[in-house]
Amino acid sequence: MNRSKINKYIGIACLSVVYSACKIPPLVQRNENKTVPANYNADGATDSTNTAKVTWNTFFNDQNLNSLIDTALKHNQELNITLQEIEIGKNEIQTRRGEYLPFVGVKAGADLDKVARYTSRGASEATTEIKPGKEMPDPLPNYLLAAYATWEVDIWHKLRNAKKAAVERYLSSVEGRNFMVTNLIAEIANSYYELLALDNQLDIVKKNIDIQNNALKIVRIQKEATRVTELAVRRFEAQVLSTQSLQYGIQQKITETENRINFLLGRYPQPIQRDFHSFDNLPLADIKSGLPSQLLANRPDIRRSELDLAASKLDVKVAKAQFYPSLGISAAIGYQAFNPSYLLRTPESLLYSIGGDLVAPLVNRNAIKAVYGTANAKQLQAVFNYERTILNAYMEVANQLSNIGNLEKSYNLKSQQVQKLSQSINISNDLFRSTRADYMEVLLTQRDALEAKFELVETKKQQINARINAYQALGGGWQ
Structure with missing residues (x-):
């Protein structure tokens, strides 16, 4: 056999080896769905004004709260841990960049x-x-x-795609930090207004104790005049003791809420500066929802999922290049x-x-196929996670907008209820003095008024929380 035939057979064998090495298993793909409804409710509003564009120190006009948030952004441990994750991602880019250079x-x-x-x-x-x-x-x-x-x-761009995937993951870690900032700000704000609500409830209890003590004095005077029995005196005393015990439970909640805020600020327990007297007349922030499509740009978690998806697609290309020489x-x-x-x-x-x-790979192709299959499965996971994140963001905004409307109606009705019951306390006391009302009516009226005032404060707090949560859901707070 002459040399030319030998070279011909060797060439054919090499080509067959390369062909078998380059043969790639089929790829299962799924295009992500980025479509969202045109609006959040049935009214068909198309106003693009979006509260998410407002910076957090403008959205919250309470200087004490803004000072707390500013401290948390500097000293919160979990946020600082995330910042180190960003540094790790930045170093990973340099590592990948060095792999395709000589x-x-x-x-x-x-x-x-x-x-x-x-x-x-x-x-x-x-x-x-x-x-x-x-x-x-x-x-x-x-x-x-x-x-x-x-x-x-890097003839198949394997190393370059790996570097691009590292860049996408670095940017994803930045968006992860932004998402954590929105959550941190919302949690501090909600806890701060919960603290103000507890202060107001404690103030209501103390005022109610004064009212009940005055009623108790009247009952004792009437007992001496034999106009009521000892039973009425004991029932009024029990009511006063019951109301007095409420304040200690509220004080414990105040301590726990203060400590929760201090923990988020990365510091040991200390008093939280606040002014609770303006809580009742606190202006409620106006929420502009904008268009649902704006969520894709405003929500850090959606942007992070999109970057993770882009990185997973590049991982598939990197795994695919392993089949090539x-x-x-x-x-x-x-x-x-x-x-x-x-x-x-x-x-x-x-x-x-x-x-x-x-x-070119020949014998160890099963391992390469497994890596390729894993990269493909993770890419599909990233697609589903991206779609789920968009759906979840839309639902969060829709729920909070509905909650704002329903709480406003509830607050108006409860305000009227408190007004009527506050008037009833004076009426019941006057009727009791003139023996035209039973002492049980006085007790029940005082109890109902106390509960109604508590519920009114709670509803006010929920109104504030709903606006904070809507601001967070729209993607505000990280700018």
Whole structure:
């Protein structure tokens, strides 16, 4: 068989190996769905004004609250942990970028080699002369000074895509930090207004205790005048004690809420500066929902999911490139000699090399298929997670907008209820003095008024929380 036929068969064999290596399993793909409804409710509003564009220190006009948020953004431990995750992502980009650039290094070395005399190499070196009359040294030293480079030519963009995926994940970690900021701000604001509500409830209890003590004095006077029995006195005393016990439960909630805020601020327990007297007349922020499509740009969690999806698609391309042959180039240049005085002699001590290799996977294809299949499955996961995040964001906004409307109606009715019951307290006391009402009517009226005032404060707090949550759901707070 002549040389040309041998070369032909070798070429065919190499091509068949490369073809089998490049054969890729089918990819299951799914295009993400970015469509959202045109509006949040049935009224068909299309106003693009969006409260999410308002910065948090403008949205919250309470200086005490803004000071708390500012402290938390600097010292919250969980947020600082996330910032370190961002630094890790930034370093990962540099790592991936270095992989597709040539790797160049410098090498210096020295060694001593003693070869056995009665071996083929030893016998050969024993009869070799460097120059007439000068034999090869024994043992033989070796000195080396060289530069070398290796480079994997990124012909399939495997390394570049890996770097791009690292960039996408870095940007995703930044959006993750932004999402954490929105959650942190909302949690501090909700806790702050819960604290104001508890202060008001405690103030209501104390005022109610004064009212009940005054009623108790009247009952005792009427008992002495034999207009009521000892039973009425005992019932009024029990009512006063019951109301007094409420304040300690509220004080405990105040302590826990203060400590929760301090924890979010990354500091040990201390009093929270606040002014609760203006809670009843606190103006409610106006919420402009804008268009649902704006969620894609405003919500950090949606942006993070989108970046994770882009990274997962690049991971599939990286895994796909593993099936293709890889081209590597290596080169070296330097000096090598057995004597330091000869080391830099040119060209006698000069050495250089250059080479390239093309490597295609053949035997270990199952492992590559598994990596490729995993990357494909993770890409599908990222698609579903992206769609779920969009759906969840839309639902959160729709729920909070509905909640704002319903709470406003509830608050108006409860305000009227408190007004009527407050008037009833005075009426029942007057009727009781003139023996035209039973003491039980007075007790029940006082109890109902206390509960109604508590519920009114709670509803006010829920109104504020609904606006904070709507601001968060729209994607506000991280700018």
